[in-house]
Amino acid sequence: MELFEYIDTMNQPYDIFYTNNTHSPLHWHYYSEILYIISGSICVTCNNNKVTLREGDTCYLYPLQLHSVQPDPQCTDTVNYAVIKFNIQTLNIPQAYLKNMYDCFVRRTREDDFCIILRDSNPLFPVVTNIVEEYTGKRLMHMLAVQAGIFNLLIIIARSCPPRPSDNKSDRGLSLYHILEYIDAHSSEPIEVRDLAAMCHMSYSNFARVFRENYGRSCKEYIKYIRLNKAQELLINSDYDLDYIALETGFYDCSHFIRQYKQWRGITPKQERILKKTVI
Numbered sequence: 001m002e003l004f005e006y007i008d009t010m011n012q013p014y015d016i017f018y019t020n021n022t023h024s025p026l027h028w029h030y031y032s033e034i035l036y037i038i039s040g041s042i043c044v045t046c047n048n049n050k051v052t053l054r055e056g057d058t059c060y061l062y063p064l065q066l067h068s069v070q071p072d073p074q075c076t077d078t079v080n081y082a083v084i085k086f087n088i089q090t091l092n093i094p095q096a097y098l099k100n101m102y103d104c105f106v107r108r109t110r111e112d113d114f115c116i117i118l119r120d121s122n123p124l125f126p127v128v129t130n131i132v133e134e135y136t137g138k139r140l141m142h143m144l145a146v147q148a149g150i151f152n153l154l155i156i157i158a159r160s161c162p163p164r165p166s167d168n169k170s171d172r173g174l175s176l177y178h179i180l181e182y183i184d185a186h187s188s189e190p191i192e193v194r195d196l197a198a199m200c201h202m203s204y205s206n207f208a209r210v211f212r213e214n215y216g217r218s219c220k221e222y223i224k225y226i227r228l229n230k231a232q233e234l235l236i237n238s239d240y241d242l243d244y245i246a247l248e249t250g251f252y253d254c255s256h257f258i259r260q261y262k263q264w265r266g267i268t269p270k271q272e273r274i275l276k277k278t279v280i
Contacts, residue, residue, distance in 0.1 A: 003066065003184055003230060005029040014146055015085040016135040022079055024069035026233050028184070031087045032105060033061040034153065036121075036128045040079035041072040046115045053081075053117070058124055060116035060157055063088070063106055064180060064215075066229055067115070082128045086150055104158045113216070118160055127153050176200065176214060180222075187226050188250045193219045227251065228264050235269055236276045242269055 005027045022042055035044070041054040046067040052074075053059055061067050071079075093101050118124070131149035134142045179196055196219060197207030211219045231249040234240055240248070246257035261269045 003027050003226065003233075013087055013090045014135060014143075014150075016083065016132055016146070018080060018082055018132060020079045020081075022069060022071035025237070026066055026068040026229060028064055028066045029085075030063050030181075031085050032063055033067075034082075034084040034128075034157075035059040035061070036082040036084075036124060038080045038082065038125075040077040040081075041075040042079060042081065043070045043072050044068070044115070045070065047113060049114050051115075051117055056120050056122045056125075058116075058118040058121040058157070060105070060118075062113070062115065065113070065115065082132055084128070084131060084150065084153070091147060091150065100158075101154070104161070105154060116157060116161055118157065121160070124153065124156060127156070176211065179211075180215075183223055184226055187223065187230060188248055191223055191250075223250075224260065228261060231257065231261060231269070232265075232272065235273045245269070 003026055018038070020040075026045070035042075035053065035058065037053045037055050037057045039055055041052055043050055043052050044059055044061075044067060046061060046065055051059075052072055055077075088101070088105055127149060131146055131153070134145040134149065139145075179200060182196070182199070183191060193208065194204050197204045200207055202210070208219060211222070215222060217225070227250045231245050231251075234245045234248065238245075242257065243254045246252075246254045249257070251257035251260065258268055261267075261272070265272060267275065
């Protein structure tokens, strides 16, 4: 079971479309994702927080954030929204704006970070529709038009958001992205932080410091966070017993899994499963 969603950044720098999908399971990816609600409403979960998006709302999901889309039980209208996925590293951002762009649209990966929500962002509608039409119409220089549209979209979003405190992080953290993919793919196996540091050709102490600086938590905490989220997905969407889930998601045994899960969620895995079935 993997939460990572892959996109070929060389052959497909963008993925842009309209959809009525209200069942997108928990996942993460390296690229950014913008949702613009044209009609109806959906519920988006991001880093354990949930928000309802309605007509005219815009949501920006950061790279590396765990998120999912579910139906809004209160919605009686037809759901339709635009999805714009892109790799911000392929946008050729001018050097003078690189740090500001990364601070606004990349460096949000901690568990308590949330996506950007713009309410009643109707002025974005023509920008969004133009991006989708250029991408799907494939007219002369359409990819350049798509890139220009995304730049315009990001500028509007950045100007609409409250300023975030600046920091002195360097861009070297971006080179750790493949480590997060490795953790996701191998989270069911024993993972040693020292081995990850060696994969990055870094000392243990330097790797641990850089990881925390860039991702807001220790590497061990991040590994546990990924395992717990995968376990929660199996609890809610499968009938596997706890022993199987514990082993499948990388915990030592069932007892260790139960302790860690209760510490994270405040309830046991069994209580989680009962609660979700009651809600459904």
